[in-house]
Each structure stands twice: as C-alpha cells, then as structure tokens.
Amino acid sequence: xxxxxxxxxxxxxxxxxxxxxxxxxxxxxxxxxxxxxxxxxxxxxxxxxxxxxxxxxxxxxxxxxxxxxxxxxxxxxxxxxxxxxxxxxxxxxxxxxxxxxxxxxxxxxxxxxxxxxxxxxxxxxxxxxxxxxxxxxxxxxxxxxxxxxxxxxxxxxxxxxxxxxxxxxxxxxxxxxxxxxxxxxxxxxxxxxxxxxxxxxxxxxxxxxxxxxxxxxxxxxxxxxxxxxxxxxxxxxxxxxxxxxxxxxxxxxxxxxxxxxxxxxxxxxxxxxxxxxxxxxxxxxxxxxxxxxxxxxxxxxxxxxxxxxxxxxxxxxxxxxxxxxxxxxxxxxxxxxxxxxxxxxxxxxxxxxxxxxxxxxxxxxxxxxxxxxxxxxxxxxxxxxxxxxxxxxxxxxxxxxxxxxxxxxxxxxxxxxxxxxxxxxxxxxxxxxxxxxxxxxxxxxxxxxxxxxxxxxxxxxxxxxxxxxxxxxxxxxxxxxxxxxxxxxxxxxxxxxxxxxxxxxxxxxxxxxxxxxxxxxxxxxxxxxxxxxxxxxxxxxxxxxxxxxxxxxxxxxxxxxxxxxxxxxxxxxxxxxxxxxxxxxxxxxxxxxxxxxxxxxxxxxxxxxxxxxxxxxxxxxxxxxxxxxxxxxxxxxxxxxxxxxxxxxxxxx
DNA sequence: GAGCACTGC
Numbered sequence: 001x002x003x004x005x006x007x008x009x010x011x012x013x014x015x016x017x018x019x020x021x022x023x024x025x026x027x028x029x030x031x032x033x034x035x036x037x038x039x040x041x042x043x044x045x046x047x048x049x050x051x052x053x054x055x056x057x058x059x060x061x062x063x064x065x066x067x068x069x070x071x072x073x074x075x076x077x078x079x080x081x082x083x084x085x086x087x088x089x090x091x092x093x094x095x096x097x098x099x100x101x102x103x104x105x106x107x108x109x110x111x112x113x114x115x116x117x118x119x120x121x122x123x124x125x126x127x128x129x130x131x132x133x134x135x136x137x138x139x140x141x142x143x144x145x146x147x148x149x150x151x152x153x154x155x156x157x158x159x160x161x162x163x164x165x166x167x168x169x170x171x172x173x174x175x176x177x178x179x180x181x182x183x184x185x186x187x188x189x190x191x192x193x194x195x196x197x198x199x200x201x202x203x204x205x206x207x208x209x210x211x212x213x214x215x216x217x218x219x220x221x222x223x224x225x226x227x228x229x230x231x232x233x234x235x236x237x238x239x240x241x242x243x244x245x246x247x248x249x250x251x252x253x254x255x256x257x258x259x260x261x262x263x264x265x266x267x268x269x270x271x272x273x274x275x276x277x278x279x280x281x282x283x284x285x286x287x288x289x290x291x292x293x294x295x296x297x298x299x300x301x302x303x304x305x306x307x308x309x310x311x312x313x314x315x316x317x318x319x320x321x322x323x324x325x326x327x328x329x330x331x332x333x334x335x336x337x338x339x340x341x342x343x344x345x346x347x348x349x350x351x352x353x354x355x356x357x358x359x360x361x362x363x364x365x366x367x368x369x370x371x372x373x374x375x376x377x378x379x380x381x382x383x384x385x386x387x388x389x390x391x392x393x394x395x396x397x398x399x400x401x402x403x404x405x406x407x408x409x410x411x412x413x414x415x416x417x418x419x420x421x422x423x424x425x426x427x428x429x430x431x432x433x434x435x436x437x438x439x440x441x442x443x444x445x446x447x448x449x450x451x452x453x454x455x456x457x458x459x460x461x462x463x464x465x466x467x468x469x470x471x472x473x474x475x476x477x478x479x480x481x482x483x484x485x486x487x488x489x490x491x492x493x494x495x496x497x498x499x500x501x502x503x504x505x506x507x508x509x510x511x512x513x514x515x516x517x518x519x520x521x522x523x524x525x526x527x528x529x530x531x532x533x534x535x536x537x538x539x540x541x542x543x544x545x546x547x548x549x550x551x552x553x554x555x556x557x558x559x560x561x562x563x564x565x566x567x568x569x570x571x572x573x574x575x576x577x578x579x580x581x582x583x584x585x586x587x588x589x590x591x592x593x594x595x596x597x598x599x600x601x602x603x604x605x606x607x608x609x610x611x612x613x614x615x616x617x618x619x620x621x622x623x624x625x626x627x628x629x630x631x632x633x634x635x636x637x638x639x640x641x642x643x644x645x646x647x648x649x650x651x652x653x
Numbered sequence: 654g655a656g657c658a659c660t661g662c
Binding site (some may be wrong): 059061087088103104106107108109130133134172196211223227257258282284286287288303304305306317319355362370387410428429430458462488527530594596597598619621622625 | 654655656657658659660661662
C-alpha cells in the first residue's frame with residue numbers, strides 16, 4: 001500500500017535551508033506531521049550523516065523502538081545497521097548506524113562519557129514540549145554545546161504551538177518552522193459550570209453521547225484507578241438499563257498504568273460491528289498510548305500529579321487542573337480518523353483564565369539531586385549550578401536542597417566540588433542515595449545484597465500485605481510464605497524476597513503465587529545485572545556480585561547492609577521521639593513523620609520501634625509518612641550528624 | 654493503620 005504523502009515532505013527544502021543557515025531550529029510539528037520519522041531522513045538525504053550520526057531523542061522507550069523500526073523499513077535497511085535505536089538494556093546500533101533513535105535518558109548518559117557528544121552531527125530533541133526532566137537538562141546542555149563545540153553541530157527541537165516562541169527565545173531567537181499535521185477538526189463543547197461531582201457528570205455525558213450521537217468510540221479522561229473503576233461499573237449498569245433496541249451495543253474498558261499488559265492490549269482491538277466502545281482512561285491515553293477509532297472525548301479537566309516540595313523534602317500526589325496544552329492534546333485524540341467532538345466538563349472561561357499555558361515542567365516538580373550530580377560530573381569547570389541556564393529554571397530552594405543532599409552523602413565536598421565518590425555515583429543509573437549505598441556496600445563487603453536491594457527499589461517492586469502481621473504471625477510462623485524483613489524493615493524484606501525468587505530459579509509462577517508482579521521482578525533482575533556490570537567496571541579492588549545466600553547465614557542482623565544503607569541515606573534519616581512511635585527527620589529541616597502502615601518494620605517487646613531509621617521517601621497523603629524504612633544504629637548516625645553541623649550552603653555550589 | 658498519575662538511566 002502506498003503511504004500517504006506526509007505534510008512535512010512539502011517543507012523539506014525549507015527545513016534543510018533553515019538548518020543549513022542556523023545552528024538551532026525549532027520545529028512546530030502537529031500530530032500526524034511525520035516529524036519523528038521524516039526529519040532524520042530529510043537531513044540524511046542532505047548529507048548530514050557524512051560528518052557524524054543523527055541522534056533523535058524520545059521521552060519513551062516504545063516510541064524510540066517503533067519509530068526506528070519504521071524508518072529502517074522506509075529506507076529498506078535492516079534495523080540495527082544504518083538505522084538503529086538505543087534504550088536501557090538494549091542497544092541495537094552498529095558502527096554503521098547513522099540514524100539513531102534513543103531515549104532522552106540514554107543520550108544524557110552518553111554525555112557523561114562524551115560531554116561534547118562528538119559522534120553526532122545533528123541532535124534532534126523530539127517531543128520537547130512534554131518537558132521531561134531529561135529533555136530539559138538536554139536543552140540546557142545543547143545551549144552550551146552549540147557555543148562551545150568546534151565542529152558544526154545542528155540542533156533541532158520539536159515543540160508545541162503554544163511554547164515554540166519560548167523555546168526560540170531561549171536559543172537567542174532561532175527560527176521557528178511550522179509543519180501542519182493531519183488531524184481532523186474537533187468541535188469543543190464546554191459545560192456552563194464546573195460539575196460538583198465529576199464522575200456523575202462524566203457518566204451523564206457518556207450516556208448522552210451513546211443515545212444521541214452516531215457510532216464512534218468514546219475516550220474518557222479521569223484522574224485515577226478508583227474513579228475509573230467506579231465509572232466503568234456505573235456506566236455498564238446504566239447502559240444495561242437502557243431500553244432494549246434503543247441504541248447500539250456498548251463495551252466499557254478501563255485503561256491505566258497498573259493494569260496488567262493483557263488488559264491494556266484489549267483497547268487495541270477495534271469494536272465489533274454495531275457496537276460502541278467506551279475507554280475510561282488516565283493520562284496514559286494522552287500521549288503514551290494511542291487508541292484508534294476515537295471520535296468523542298470527554299475531558300474532566302483534571303490530572304493526578306506527583307510533586308516534590310524542596311522545603312520539606314516531601315512528595316505528594318495531588319489532583320490538579322490540567323493545562324491548555326494538555327486540554328488540546330486530549331481533544332486531539334478525537335480527530336485522528338475523522339472529525340470529532342470533545343466534551344469539556346468545564347466552562348470556556350476556566351480554560352481561558354484558570355488553566356496554565358503548559359503543564360509545570362517536571363524539573364520544577366522533582367527532587368534534583370540526581371540531575372545536579374550529573375551536571376557536576378560533566379566537570380564543565382564554568383558551571384555554577386545555581387546559574388545554569390534552564391529553559392524554566394527550578395527554584396533556588398530546589399537546587400540548594402539537591403546540593404545539601406549530595407554533600408551529606410559525600411558526592412560533593414564542602415566547597416561544592418564533585419568528589420571521586422560522586423563521580424562513581426554518577427556512573428550508576430540509580431538515584432544518588434542508592435548509588436552511594438552500593439559504593440559503601442562494596443567497601444563493607446556486602447555488595448551482592450546491596451545490588452539486590454537497590455535493584456528492587458529502582459524497579460519499584462511492591463509487596464502486597466499478605467497476612468503475617470503480629471498476631472497471625474505469632475500464631476503460626478509457617479503461614480507466611482513471603483519473607484518479612486526479619487523485623488529490620490522494608491529494604492531487608494525486598495532483599496529476602498529477591499533471594500527467595502533466586503532460590504526458586506526465577507520461576508515466574510513463584511511471583512504470581514506470592515502476589516508479586518512478574519514484570520517488575522524481571523525488571524529488577526535486569527537492573528541488578530546492569531548494576532553489577534557497571535560496578536565491576538568502576539570499582540577498584542575486588543567486587544563480589546555473586547549471591548552468597550549461604551555465607552550470609554552468620555549475618556542474621558544484616559549489620560553490613562544496614563550500615564551501607566545508613567551511609568547512602570545520610571540525607572534521609574529519622575529519629576524516634578520519646579515515649580511514642582512518631583519520628584522526626586534529621587536534617588536541615590526537621591519534619592514530624594510516621595512509618596507508613598504498609599511497612600514491615602517491627603517494634604520490640606515493649607512496643608517501641610527502633611530509635612533510628614532511614615527512609616526511601618517521604619510522602620504526604622492523609623499525613624506525612626516515611627515509605628520503605630530500615631532500622632539503623634545510633635553510632636552509624638553520629639558522623640552524619642557531625643557533617644550536618646558543618647554544612648554551609650553558601651560554599652556548596 | 655493506608656491506598657499510587659506517567660515516564661526514564
């Protein structure tokens with residue numbers, strides 16, 4: 001079948017000319033413009049691959065793979081030769097590769113060993129309007145690079161209509177090219193007021209569409225799993241109650257991230273004849289997954305967003321209003337196959353006056369310890385981290401928070417200079433506290449255990465509370481099959497769980513039997529392997545990454561690994577308060593917190609929790625909680641408190 | 654005694 005002519009091809013001369021004359025060009029490519037597959041080919045045809053390769057970044061792994069596959073087939077070459085891709089755990093490139101798709105995280109990692117990115121003649125930051133943390137860091141690095149690199153680097157940035165000018169201004173007024181897309185028009189219908197109950201309002205709108213509108217699938221954007229489940233069952237019930245033969249059949253499908261893959265795939269099979277599909281989805285359907293056949297969109301106007309507060313060190317997950325960019329992206333989902341309609345459950349004045357232009361970029365909503373460490377390790381001597389040129393700078397508070405954290409775990413010294421430890425930490429694809437734990441564990445001789453714990457934590461393996469708490473456990477020990485951390489806490493439990501899986505020969509059924517997600521367990525195994533390889537390369541002296549399950553028998557109290565964790569989480573310590581089981585965090589901003597009820601940390605005979613713990617994260621839900629905690633000992637904590645006293649933020653940049 | 658949107662190295 002002949003592929004339709006993509007709009008972007010009509011502009012290829014203009015694009016090539018502009019790139020020739022300018023180091024940086026912003027491309028505003030609407031959905032369906034073909035920018036992701038064509039920009040690289042246009043520049044390839046114009047000879048840009050003679051002096052180096054073309055890198056095209058994507059914020060998501062699947063996108064990098066599918067787009068690379070597509071381009072290879074369009075050029076009629078086998079994937080991995082001239083056209084390839086690189087994502088974590090998978091490098092399908094060769095020395096002949098001249099068009100390389102990769103995740104933004106991968107390009108950032110390449111910049112560690114090659115800060116000038118000399119192998120590339122062109123770097124295209126695709127989907128930059130999504131403003132992922134990694135893309136934002138890359139934008140800042142690109143701005144430096146075009147000034148510094150002696151060879152003729154070309155940078156292209158694709159953006160959305162609403163912030164193209166902003167990106168251009170960031171790159172000293174570089175040209176902005178518009179490439180139209182192939183979307184059909186979408187009619188926007190606003191509510192006259194904000195509904196008091198948006199689940200009910202979604203439900204009513206969905207039924208109205210079903211009864212009144214011609215066939216076509218409906219996509220409903222909601223905030224989370226709970227609301228989706230509620231909506232699905234209510235909608236099914238109401239449709240059943242409709243008069244027989246009054247309208248076509250309907251099926252209702254949920255769609256969110258924690259759904260098992262086989263359930264997610266269901267949305268990709270088209271509706272049977274004479275049947276309308278209702279897809280009730282989270283944000284996942286906004287950019288990550290594209291559902292075909294959608295003609296109607298119902299937009300609640302809300303999204304659930306994780307945010308980091310640098311003044312408390314705490315994360316929270318809040319329901320917030322979407323931005324105009326997001327609202328337009330959601331509406332666009334109705335116009336992929338024919339003209340569609342978008343029902344916005346908010347008045348037009350709210351869209352115009354209350355919604356932000358664009359979503360607050362991730363860089364302003366995350367802890368920046370990892371990113372700051374990365375920038376420090378590029379050892380570009382002129383970098384003052386507080387003056388680094390970001391498209392949207394994070395707050396000073398957030399950067400200072402990152403510097404303090406890095407200092408407390410020995411990644412930078414009291415003058416803000418990166419240390420040898422810090423350099424090694426940056427090599428590890430882990431958040432700084434886990435990287436520090438791993439290095440310390442290698443010194444203490446418990447590397448294998450630390451590899452397991454850090455891999456399990458970075459794969460976010462969640463363990464369901466299967467019985468085994470206090471009373472039941474005392475009644476019958478053999479009842480609980482899943483390890484419980486021996487009272488030391490959640491890190492040790494993760495370690496024991498992985499070791500049990502190892503002893504079960506990594507049988508996937510073992511995971512299912514114990515209510516563990518096979519996907520995340522496998523992921524943690526891959527991470528562990530990757531970490532072992534990296535640490536064997538960077539660590540001097542002996543490294544023992546092999547399992548020592550038997551040898552560990554003498555180490556019943558997990559002294560060494562807990563000690564390593566205490567060092568790594570030097571910035572995430574808490575001390576129990578007298579006479580009760582509340583804690584206050586130890587640091588430059590003390591917070592009152594509690595152990596999350598999901599924790600397996602155990603109290604002693606007197607009902608007292610350990611005096612000192614480290615925590616993986618602070619999360620504010622109904623109250624401030626420490627999630628994933630591990631018991632540590634006072635003597636290990638003392639030196640960190642000493643360091644805290646000495647800290648002077650004014651010297652730390 | 655609580656409950657989690659989505660990505661990525």
